[in-house]
Amino acid sequence: MSAFDPASATIAIVTYNRSGLLTRLLGSIVSMDPKPGHVVIIDNASTDDTGDVVESFRDKIGAELVYRRMETNTGGSGGFSEGMRVAHEIGSTWIWLMDDDVEVIPDGLAKMGKWAPRFQSIQGRRYDYDGSEFYWQYRVAEPLGIPIPFAPAGFDASGYKEMNSGCFEGMFIHRDIVSRIGLPDPRFFIYWDDQLYGWLASRQTTSVIVDEFVLRRTREIKQWDMGIRHMNASSNAYRYYIMRNRAYIKHYYRELGVYRPVPFAIGTALTFGKELIRLFFVERTVRGTSNLFRGLRDGGKISRDRSWKPMPPLTS
Template sequence: MQTEQTNLPGGTAAIVVTYNRRALLVQCLERLLAQTLPLERIYVIDNASTDGTPDVIPDHERIEYLRLPDNLGGAYGFSRGVEHALAASHAYLWLMDDDCLPEPDAHLELLRHRDDSEVLCSAVVARDGRYDLHQRRSFDAVRLREFELPASSYEQPGAAVDLFTFVSVLLRTDVVRRAGLPVDDYFFMYDDSEYALRLLKLGITARLIPSSRVWHHGSAGSPSPRAPYNPLKHYYNTRNQLIVYRQYGTSAPWYLLRFSVKTAGAFIRLAQHRELNRRSASLAAQALRDALKGRPYVRQFAPS
């Protein structure tokens, strides 16, 4: 294995976006520093955390801490982190959230398959030990439907991935320069899907590498408990998904159908869970209006 590692290219920079989860960030950084194939650099992008995150950043020569003045969401954090990393001469960028816990060989296993694609995705393992299949999906551009990759895709490397989350994705730097920065005005939700489809439009197909495993604290397992109503997720999930579908869909009639279904669903789910009120209905309507206009921006939310 030592000979193989010596022959592998170096130059990978990890980009970790964090916000108010310092305990998880500490574990993530410990795992990154312990990779069997060492990383060249670890960039920590802090979205103006208020929980004392700066105090837990290790004083390590390979860690660079970048604190943003405001919290503009994970989308802005990844865009800013990628932009910052591109100023250096890294060969690869490895994107992840602060609640990702890579296994020791996760980086090594990705680079072992570097000839499979310019974009490689780790297998995401939920807290209950099962694969979180939703993290890697296929996409029907006509009917605007998403499908989780089947469990059988995790038995051999190389399954095509149309849609991925930024939960352990390795991108070759020259591809990033060609595709541009991730969108920075989605706040969160579907910014990574937009980037995956942008790459696909350029003829770049991401591949799943099951031997590279990352435990994800944010993946509760199956079945996942229903989260309480969150106005940010309610707004951004509705708006951003419809904007992405409009941009990368290939059938106007199917888009109109999906828009109608999303509109009905946005209000029906609120009613089902007894969360339909003037504020939530107004927020859903605004998300739909912004999606029709193709208008992504970082919305300011008043305290509840």
Template sequence: MAEQRVDGVAAPETVAVVVVTYNRADLLEGMLAGLRTQERAPDGVVVVDNASTDRTAEVLRAAVAAGDLPLEVLTSPTNVGGAGGFRAGVRAAYERGFDRFWLMDDDVVPAPSCLRVLMEADEDCLMAVREDRHGALCEKAALRFDLRDPRALKPKTAMVETTYGTRASMPERVELENVAFEGFLVRRRVVERIGLPDASYFIFYDDVDFAVRARRAGFRIWALRDAVLVRQLDFDQQHDLAGWKGYYMYRNLFAVHLRYGENAAVRAKPWVVAAGVVALSPLRGGRAEARNVIRGLRDARRMRQQPPTTVE
């Protein structure tokens, strides 16, 4: 078990789970039930409710009353997205003095050993490895996230799922170049060095941005094969490029390139991609996707500045 030094004496590290939820009360109940089964119990649980309008508040009141989780609820007056929720939750956990923060969505359920396996590893940045409800590997975190080669139309050029196929085929540890805020465990000193998640992303790529900043600050990120996280929903958001989520997908992908592209050609890729999407819009996506990519490019230019490295 990883330890810290308190007045020269070794003490186990503490960990807070940070959960963001919005209008998915049934999934939230399942995730909280998974936290209750952990072999290594969390020392704190911070749930950020993004102004849900379903029975989420009722679920959280019942969980607080049950008293079997060290639960704190932060209710946002408006929906600030996953990015804003994780920023608020990590800030709260940081201010309460926890040593590690385990970031979690409401649509995953950790296996009973998951947190124990993560906490036993003496690393600053760790990822649990996701599978679907049928036990198939569905971990899409990138082994390679290329912000150097302008020919890489999509920067994620290799990921866990497609590289290994099954959990059994994975090594015990796999180094990653980006993460998802679904089972990501990060030490306090990382936040002290690079700051909080960036709320300006709203949804999508806030986790990628955080990982890029962490790696550029010298931290390595490891996926642990034996830290099992079960995803309750299918991955289908990539087909929504003409819907409201498509705007954020394009805008935030472009923002990552503009902020962290390693050369002028990579930083120019958003204009190339936008032009291609508009040109192909009569054949796929239509006017809605064309509008999303044009708005996304315009607004990404306003996000070029990297977030502050202070915890504010």
């Protein structure tokens, strides 16, 4: 591939009623060197001053700013699908996806661009809210359809590790891969969408996580310190979609001929058990289990839908 041109990159941000966090992220983009050619902001029908905040940065962000306000809240999944669509439509070669609760390291784009001539699906590293190194589960146990929590965190002299997952908090992907696998699936609403999308990308190209710190998380989340790893607090909505959306993964697996009923059912059971542990030990409550069962019930209906189709490829 040819040398990386920062102007060919677009940062696509999804935000919802967090104008304070968005202000911090946009401020970090102002300080970037080099800057991307475009910044696309997808506003999931916020009711705060998000629109005013975006306009206040238009003349100082140093890139062409594209603002899209959705008519309804489409969740992170719908927001990132729309952000990817807009970025692809305006001709971006590289698309860098971000939530609104991160900020960019000033030379982050240069660090990602260093790997762009070699790979087409790249994940950088993140600092956590407290400045520590954030561990992300970059490998998926494919038959189970769940992340591997003990995948090695260290890097060798190559500076990268192959991955078969993805995270929309920092996914850096080439438009050719997006064209082949289509847009992220908005039907997920939240959860599993980025893991599935990264897995789809890894079937088209060598996907990697690189030893480059390019983002910093700016929102503190309640955690249970397990020593080697942390487990974050969740919400009733997350619990519901975690279980419901297993059905969408099952559909994609079936479509691509990798679905194995018994291992996948084990993965679903392990996911259910993990969410119970999260409830009991992180949030210290037993309330919320009904959302897990509702998710399983509705997921069963989705998995029996014979009319279901995957997201279609895009044309360049």
